[in-house]
Amino acid sequence: MAEIVIRNVAKRFGSFTALHSIDLTITDQEFMVLLGASGCGKTTLLRIIAGLETPSEGEVWIGGRRVDHLPPRERGIAMVFQNYAVFPHLTVFENIAFGLRMKKLPQAEIDKRVNRTAELMHIEQLLKRYSGQLSGGQRQRVAVARALAMEPDVILMDEPLSNLDALLRLEMRAELKGVLADSKTTTIYVTHDQVEAMSLADRISVMNGGKIVQAASPVEVYRNPAARFVGSFIGNPPMNFLPARRGADGQWQVAGLSLSGPATRDTLDFAIRPEDVEIASEGFRATARVIEPLGAHTLVTTEVDGKLFRAVLDSDLKVAPGDELRLAPKSDRIRWFDPETTLAV
Amino acid sequence: MSAAASTDVPAPVKSAHSAGRFLFWACVFLICAWVLVPIYLLMVNALSSPEQVSGFPKSGLPGFDFSSLQFFASFSGVGRALWNSVLVAVLTMVLSIGIGAPAGYALSRFEFPGKEVFRMLVVMTRAFPLPLLALPLAVMFIRTGLDDTALGLALVHTVLAIPFAVLITFSLFSAIPLEMEEAAWTLGCNRWQGFRKVVLPLVLPGIAASAVFAFTISWNEVFAAAVLTIENRTLPAFLIQNLNVSPLHLKFAGGAALVVPALVFIFAVRKYLFAMWGIANR
Numbered sequence: 100m101a102e103i104v105i106r107n108v109a110k111r112f113g114s115f116t117a118l119h120s121i122d123l124t125i126t127d128q129e130f131m132v133l134l135g136a137s138g139c140g141k142t143t144l145l146r147i148i149a150g151l152e153t154p155s156e157g158e159v160w161i162g163g164r165r166v167d168h169l170p171p172r173e174r175g176i177a178m179v180f181q182n183y184a185v186f187p188h189l190t191v192f193e194n195i196a197f198g199l200r201m202k203k204l205p206q207a208e209i210d211k212r213v214n215r216t217a218e219l220m221h222i223e224q225l226l227k228r229y230s231g232q233l234s235g236g237q238r239q240r241v242a243v244a245r246a247l248a249m250e251p252d253v254i255l256m257d258e259p260l261s262n263l264d265a266l267l268r269l270e271m272r273a274e275l276k277g278v279l280a281d282s283k284t285t286t287i288y289v290t291h292d293q294v295e296a297m298s299l300a301d302r303i304s305v306m307n308g309g310k311i312v313q314a315a316s317p318v319e320v321y322r323n324p325a326a327r328f329v330g331s332f333i334g335n336p337p338m339n340f341l342p343a344r345r346g347a348d349g350q351w352q353v354a355g356l357s358l359s360g361p362a363t364r365d366t367l368d369f370a371i372r373p374e375d376v377e378i379a380s381e382g383f384r385a386t387a388r389v390i391e392p393l394g395a396h397t398l399v400t401t402e403v404d405g406k407l408f409r410a411v412l413d414s415d416l417k418v419a420p421g422d423e424l425r426l427a428p429k430s431d432r433i434r435w436f437d438p439e440t441t442l443a444v
Numbered sequence: 445m446s447a448a449a450s451t452d453v454p455a456p457v458k459s460a461h462s463a464g465r466f467l468f469w470a471c472v473f474l475i476c477a478w479v480l481v482p483i484y485l486l487m488v489n490a491l492s493s494p495e496q497v498s499g500f501p502k503s504g505l506p507g508f509d510f511s512s513l514q515f516f517a518s519f520s521g522v523g524r525a526l527w528n529s530v531l532v533a534v535l536t537m538v539l540s541i542g543i544g545a546p547a548g549y550a551l552s553r554f555e556f557p558g559k560e561v562f563r564m565l566v567v568m569t570r571a572f573p574l575p576l577l578a579l580p581l582a583v584m585f586i587r588t589g590l591d592d593t594a595l596g597l598a599l600v601h602t603v604l605a606i607p608f609a610v611l612i613t614f615s616l617f618s619a620i621p622l623e624m625e626e627a628a629w630t631l632g633c634n635r636w637q638g639f640r641k642v643v644l645p646l647v648l649p650g651i652a653a654s655a656v657f658a659f660t661i662s663w664n665e666v667f668a669a670a671v672l673t674i675e676n677r678t679l680p681a682f683l684i685q686n687l688n689v690s691p692l693h694l695k696f697a698g699g700a701a702l703v704v705p706a707l708v709f710i711f712a713v714r715k716y717l718f719a720m721w722g723i724a725n726r
Binding site: 149150151170171172176177178180181182184186187188197198201202245249255 | 621623624626627628629630631632633634637641642645646
């Protein structure tokens with residue numbers, strides 16, 4: 100059992116606050132992805148959990164034990180670094196065995212575990228090589244094998260795939276997901292790549308400006324963003340936003356369209372995903388600007404009421420720049436945001 | 445006109461390539477000659493009889509006559525001076541690496557106030573002319589009883605060698621990503637174990653190189669050695685005192701006695717100075 104509880108953790112570097120009072124609970128064997136743009140504090144949070152950084156305030160609990168005062172080696176964690184950190188003076192075998200030797204395990208057990216994890220990561224034929232003789236993808240595999248061999252309660256991964264080329268990244272992503280699901284460890288995975296986050300995570304914590312904006316399942320984060328930031332950060336292309344004003348009849352006026360919505364205040368932001376609009380007789384009056392056929396569908400960038408508005412439409416659609424379209428939002432997919440707090444309503 | 449035009453064809457790429465190769469080997473030859481010719485001449489003359497050394501024309505080949513070297517070796521005080529030199533150089537090596545390497549590590553790994561100033565000041569010790577320091581140092585050493593001792597001289601040589609030791613080890617440690625150490629910490633190491641098992645093996649070739657450097661600084665240093673020692677002279681100080689008034693063949697023998705150990709020492713650690721473990725040494 101290794102539940103991770105982060106209570107009120109803050110981190111300040113001089114006058115700069117990297118993390119504002121973070122509260123997060125990661126359940127046992129969960130795959131949690133910390134997602135955000137660079138500088139949002141996601142790596143700092145991971146390093147605080149690892150013990151490579153000390154929090155300015157707050158508590159970190161792993162498996163019911165308070166660990167924020169403990170060095171990394173006493174936390175029951177293993178970590179995979181962005182640049183792999185495979186030791187160049189040791190063979191692949193000795194790299195994987197490194198942590199096991201520190202634990203003073205018997206040689207037979209070390210051999211067994213090294214061979215098993217090497218097999219798992221498909222590097223058993225590389226065990227006698229040095230890091231200088233490996234490709235980036237192979238080094239990545241060694242780094243993961245070295246972490247897995249420790250049989251840790253928690254595996255921490257800091258952008259482990261960001262240095263691989265696109266094809267290799269896709270392959271490793273699928274492989275990592277399988278291996279980590281079988282290993283029954285709790286995983287915290289830091290990335291700025293939303294596709295990686297969506298495909299790997301049980302739960303995504305979207306971070307922005309040193310705060311966790313939303314922590315929920317990938318589909319929930321995608322469908323019901325808790326804040327305007329989440330909607331514009333996740334999804335490619337991102338969500339469309341249009342200002343809405345409440346009319347005398349209680350209906351919301353959005354770019355000439357009358358929609359029903361929550362009766363909270365006088366102005367709101369209307370939001371819709373580009374794939375949740377369709378061509379209809381009634382809808383936003385949209386002028387097509389850029390047409391990008393992508394095969395499965397066509398991305399049409401339009402102008403609605405002077406605002407940028409993207410729509411993912413069927414690729415059979417014949418449309419040219421300058422054409423006027425009528426785009427109707429699917430009513431069950433409409434989301435509303437408070438323009439002041441930027442939170443979902 | 446037309447005849448000139450017909451010969452005006454671009455030189456084939458092959459000939460430019462071979463010109464490049466010629467230049468390359470010419471440079472290799474020049475650099476080798478630069479290093480090897482003086483050593484060769486020194487050896488030839490040290491191994492020749494006194495008559496061959498001062499005679500003309502030269503054969504250019506060693507006479508394999510060991511009388512000069514034998515005479516030099518039996519020259520009273522040479523053995524002792526040699527021992528002093530080794531002792532002082534080893535002490536210098538140990539002290540400058542022992543003090544310089546931790547300073548280099550601290551400079552590369554920790555943030556502390558005055559770090560940049562320290563890096564500047566560490567080079568400043570080389571800005572003081574040694575003659576300026578020698579007299580006050582001699583007076584102080586006499587007061588503290590350090591005068592005419594190997595340790596006293598080694599301290600002065602350490603001062604000369606330490607800026608290099610600090611700056612070389614600083615760049616060595618900086619070349620090891622902090623991630624390496626952090627990986628070691630997450631794999632069960634404390635700070636010291638992480639250093640010993642990961643950082644140290646990676647910097648060892650560089651440390652060896654900077655130790656050799658400290659050794660040679662001390663081995664070749666003559667001014668402080670001449671001023672601060674009387675009885676316990678190091679070899680350079682001994683030679684400068686005695687060989688001025690010696691015949692030519694003895695000067696060559698003395699020169700060889702100075703050069704050979706430095707060469708042997710570097711030869712012994714050469715494998716640390718080149719690439720190890722299949723990676724290029726940074």
